[in-house]
Amino acid sequence: MNTDASPILVVEHLAKSFGGVNAVNDVSFEVQLGSIVGLIGPNGAGKTTTFNLISGRFTPSAGLVSFDGVPLTGKRPDQIAKLGISRTFQGTRIFPKLTVSENIQIASIAGANIGFWSDWLGLPSARFIEKKAQERAYEVMEWTGMQGVANSVSGSLAYAHQSLLGMAIALAMRPKLLLLDEPFAGMNPGETQSAADMVLRIRNDGITVVLVEHDVPAVMRVCEHIVVLDQGRKIAEGTPKEIATNQSVIEAYLGINEDA
Amino acid sequence: MLEQQIANSLVLGSIYALCALGFTLLFGVAKIINFAYGELLMFGAFFTLTAMNFMKVGFFLALPFAMLILAAFSVLIYLVTIRPVLRGTPLQSLLVTTGVLYVLHELAIIIWGTEPRQMDMGIEGAIEFGAVIVTYPRLIAIGTMLLLVLILYWMLYKLRIGKALRAVAQNRAGAEAIGLNVNRVICFAFAVSGAMACAAGALIGALYATEPSMGGAPLLKSFVIVILGGLGNVFGAIVGGLLIGIAETLTGSYISYAFKDVFTFLIMIFALILRPNGLLGGRNQ
Amino acid sequence: MKSISLILPAIFLGLLAPTLSEYQIYLLSLTLLWSILALGMGLILGYAGEVNFGQAGFVAISAYVSTLLRTKLGFSFWEAAPIALATTVGCAAIVGSITMRLRGPFFVLVMLAFGEIVRLILSNWQSMTNGPLGLRQIAPPEPIFGMNFQSKLSFFYLILAVLTLVIIAMIRLVNSRMGRVFVAAREDELLAEFLGVPLMKSKVIALSTGAFVGALGGLLLAPFLTVLSPSQFSMFAAVDMVVMVIVGGAGTIVGPIMGAIFLVYVPELLSFSHEIRPILMGTLLILATMFIPSGLAGFFTPYIDRFISRWKTKKASL
Numbered sequence: 001m002n003t004d005a006s007p008i009l010v011v012e013h014l015a016k017s018f019g020g021v022n023a024v025n026d027v028s029f030e031v032q033l034g035s036i037v038g039l040i041g042p043n044g045a046g047k048t049t050t051f052n053l054i055s056g057r058f059t060p061s062a063g064l065v066s067f068d069g070v071p072l073t074g075k076r077p078d079q080i081a082k083l084g085i086s087r088t089f090q091g092t093r094i095f096p097k098l099t100v101s102e103n104i105q106i107a108s109i110a111g112a113n114i115g116f117w118s119d120w121l122g123l124p125s126a127r128f129i130e131k132k133a134q135e136r137a138y139e140v141m142e143w144t145g146m147q148g149v150a151n152s153v154s155g156s157l158a159y160a161h162q163s164l165l166g167m168a169i170a171l172a173m174r175p176k177l178l179l180l181d182e183p184f185a186g187m188n189p190g191e192t193q194s195a196a197d198m199v200l201r202i203r204n205d206g207i208t209v210v211l212v213e214h215d216v217p218a219v220m221r222v223c224e225h226i227v228v229l230d231q232g233r234k235i236a237e238g239t240p241k242e243i244a245t246n247q248s249v250i251e252a253y254l255g256i257n258e259d260a
Numbered sequence: 261m262l263e264q265q266i267a268n269s270l271v272l273g274s275i276y277a278l279c280a281l282g283f284t285l286l287f288g289v290a291k292i293i294n295f296a297y298g299e300l301l302m303f304g305a306f307f308t309l310t311a312m313n314f315m316k317v318g319f320f321l322a323l324p325f326a327m328l329i330l331a332a333f334s335v336l337i338y339l340v341t342i343r344p345v346l347r348g349t350p351l352q353s354l355l356v357t358t359g360v361l362y363v364l365h366e367l368a369i370i371i372w373g374t375e376p377r378q379m380d381m382g383i384e385g386a387i388e389f390g391a392v393i394v395t396y397p398r399l400i401a402i403g404t405m406l407l408l409v410l411i412l413y414w415m416l417y418k419l420r421i422g423k424a425l426r427a428v429a430q431n432r433a434g435a436e437a438i439g440l441n442v443n444r445v446i447c448f449a450f451a452v453s454g455a456m457a458c459a460a461g462a463l464i465g466a467l468y469a470t471e472p473s474m475g476g477a478p479l480l481k482s483f484v485i486v487i488l489g490g491l492g493n494v495f496g497a498i499v500g501g502l503l504i505g506i507a508e509t510l511t512g513s514y515i516s517y518a519f520k521d522v523f524t525f526l527i528m529i530f531a532l533i534l535r536p537n538g539l540l541g542g543r544n545q
Numbered sequence: 546m547k548s549i550s551l552i553l554p555a556i557f558l559g560l561l562a563p564t565l566s567e568y569q570i571y572l573l574s575l576t577l578l579w580s581i582l583a584l585g586m587g588l589i590l591g592y593a594g595e596v597n598f599g600q601a602g603f604v605a606i607s608a609y610v611s612t613l614l615r616t617k618l619g620f621s622f623w624e625a626a627p628i629a630l631a632t633t634v635g636c637a638a639i640v641g642s643i644t645m646r647l648r649g650p651f652f653v654l655v656m657l658a659f660g661e662i663v664r665l666i667l668s669n670w671q672s673m674t675n676g677p678l679g680l681r682q683i684a685p686p687e688p689i690f691g692m693n694f695q696s697k698l699s700f701f702y703l704i705l706a707v708l709t710l711v712i713i714a715m716i717r718l719v720n721s722r723m724g725r726v727f728v729a730a731r732e733d734e735l736l737a738e739f740l741g742v743p744l745m746k747s748k749v750i751a752l753s754t755g756a757f758v759g760a761l762g763g764l765l766l767a768p769f770l771t772v773l774s775p776s777q778f779s780m781f782a783a784v785d786m787v788v789m790v791i792v793g794g795a796g797t798i799v800g801p802i803m804g805a806i807f808l809v810y811v812p813e814l815l816s817f818s819h820e821i822r823p824i825l826m827g828t829l830l831i832l833a834t835m836f837i838p839s840g841l842a843g844f845f846t847p848y849i850d851r852f853i854s855r856w857k858t859k860k861a862s863l
Contacts, residue, residue, distance in 0.1 A: 057739075078740075078744065081738075081741040087739060095732050110737065120714075122717060293653075351596060355596075358830060362781075366823040480661060519666070522662050532654075533643060
């Protein structure tokens with residue numbers, strides 16, 4: 001156990017029920033700073049709900065989420081985003097009518113702390129922050145290799161590109177923690193490999209990553225630590241090797257014979 | 261005293277419920293807010309009045325005739341102005357029906373002038389329930405509402421066209437997929453809505469007055485009732501109508517007559533703060 | 546950029562004005578006043594994505610508060626103005642925080658109800674507002690900084706100045722971070738929220754800003770018409786503004802202005818009688834919604850865009 005790395009995210013006894021159905025039930029785990037953690041499990045396990053609870057889309061029925069020591073309960077999504085957590089969405093959410101470059105620029109500026117009056121009057125302080133945001137946006141575009149399509153209307157891009165854009169949008173916010181919701185969905189093995197490499201590069205850049213995925217082999221390759229959920233409960237946690245040989249995990253997946 | 265006020269409020273509430281029924285039916289089936297509804301109602305009153313004057317018949321003969329005309333009129337408006345934007349944004353249908361509102365309102369002023377007219381139901385007298393007095397015309401208003409509600413329910417749940425209406429209300433794409441002619445169903449909804457508006461308008465015209473500006477308040481009240489009762493929810497429209505009738509009459513008598521509408525709106529806003537999806541949760545019929 | 550193309554006509558008008566007849570000055574003033582009102586409506590429509598049928602309520606609050614402060618408490622126009630504006634924005638903030646949670650028809654309804662409530666209060670609070678008879682003989686603004694506003698021409702300049710300021714402020718809004726974020730948030734609220742946009746605060750700001758512009762219009766409306774009555778501020782007044790925005794082109798700055806020009810001048814030039822005007826408005830609204838959803842401004846935009854893209858390539862090469 002690595003005792004000198006501190007957990008950047010702590011999830012304690014998290015629970016969420018929707019009208020009597022326990023989507024998430026007493027889930028606890030920690031995410032160490034600088035790691036890549038995978039959250040896997042059969043359909044309906046509560047993975048995306050957990051993400052929604054962490055990022056503030058839903059309020060927990062019970063339990064606590066803390067980020068860098070700060071409790072997140074009751075905070076709105078925009079407040080949590082400003083604390084340094086950003087996420088992507090299943091099925092990818094982007095601004096389809098804007099170009100790729102505009103998408104990333106909006107993402108880098110949306111959460112910035114520009115005062116109402118300095119923004120409107122175009123004061124130097126606002127312009128300075130804007131310039132920094134534009135630089136960040138350009139950086140992210142280069143980093144994700146999207147300069148080629150910078151001026152394309154994002155709605156017209158192929159799905160894999162849109163997915164990449166979704167990640168770029170999340171990165172533009174300069175997060176400390178990045179939540180990726182099914183980043184490899186709908187990708188062929190080649191695309192999955194590039195995306196997986198990107199995830200590694202993100203982590204090496206200093207961003208902690210937690211991802212939800214159905215593509216278990218990809219998760220095994222990319223993640224150092226895996227948490228397995230089934231029907232709302234955590235059934236296992238450990239390194240990829242430990243998980244691969246874990247009896248309850250195998251049983252949970254036995255009912256499902258095909259890939260996502 | 262209180263019993264009389266409650267009786268009065270039931271009359272008012274019945275009229276409001278009748279107004280709201282046509283409005284909510286349209287929203288349920290066609291998913292549009294028909295801002296011109298109040299003007300349709302007003303035209304219904306004037307059609308009834310004109311029928312009475314020209315055909316020299318009584319109120320109760322003129323009314324069904326006017327209802328038929330207004331049903332056709334309503335369908336015409338749908339086909340010319342609303343159908344082209346039916347698959348557009350909600351804003352578009354809002355704007356288009358607002359345009360129709362303008363045109364109809366001014367048309368009525370040009371045709372009939374701004375002087376309020378009276379319509380005589382032709383029935384005098386009142387009935388007494390203990391200390392409460394209800395004039396026959398008012399009783400008829402309640403009766404008409406009940407009759408039309410019964411007819412509506414019979415149509416919605418016993419007739420095939422009613423099933424079609426409910427199907428389109430619940431799932432337009434699905435209804436299309438099983439072969440329903442959605443356009444014709446919506447036409448029918450407009451026809452029924454127009455007929456109900458006519459009845460409501462005629463009753464208001466007979467009990468109060470008939471004038472071109474009479475459509476504004478019913479439109480607003482119907483909007484309130486339908487939002488509170490649930491968009492597309494027929495039962496909610498009836499309950500909502502009665503509640504608003506009660507609220508308005510009681511605040512009018514006991515708090516302030518001049519500001520009773522203000523209080524009704526404030527109550528509505530308060531209700532929406534507490535339940536942003538309407539009192540009955542906005543279930544579709 | 547756009548600012549030049551809008552400021553130049555303003556200067557042109559300013560230079561042309563002294564040569565025009567009093568009737569033409571009246572028409573121009575009316576057009577500019579409606580432009581201000583339409584811009585306020587357009588701001589809310591363009592940025593919050595909703596129609597505010599209660600916009601006339603904001604205009605009314607500003608008009609009545611400023612006038613009553615002048616007639617009952619002897620305030621000068623210039624003292625009453627900031628108070629009237631602040632009151633209106635305050636009301637907008639309160640109403641906004643109630644309505645921000647509401648979607649679609651609910652929002653439309655509550656704003657409509659708000660407009661009605663304002664009108665009803667103004668109509669029934671006889672002791673304060675003189676009820677349906679309204680306020681009469683409203684004087685022009687008192688002289689300030691050596692400028693006199695007694696004549697129609699000088700008042701025209703005042704309206705022109707206010708409109709110019711509003712346009713400049715809106716151009717700044719469009720270019721600001723806030724403006725761009727508003728537009729994005731309209732496309733996908735959820736995504737915007739997760740990017741750090743405080744949705745509720747943004748909506749209240751959008752409504753309050755639109756109300757402020759409407760309030761500016763209301764301030765000028767009172768001395769311009771010299772009479773105020775509650776019936777002027779019904780839902781129909783709000784619809785007039787909506788028509789201008791839609792016909793002229795929603796989501797642009799030029800649009801509402803073009804709409805105002807079109808809707809003031811076309812009936813005048815064709816000498817329509819008073820009754821036809823609402824029918825014209827209604828028909829135009831229907832036709833514009835069906836056939837030119839992006840309005841007159843949208844129609845001309847491709848030509849403007851070509852001009853701008855040429856300018857942009859010049860800028861990019863710097």
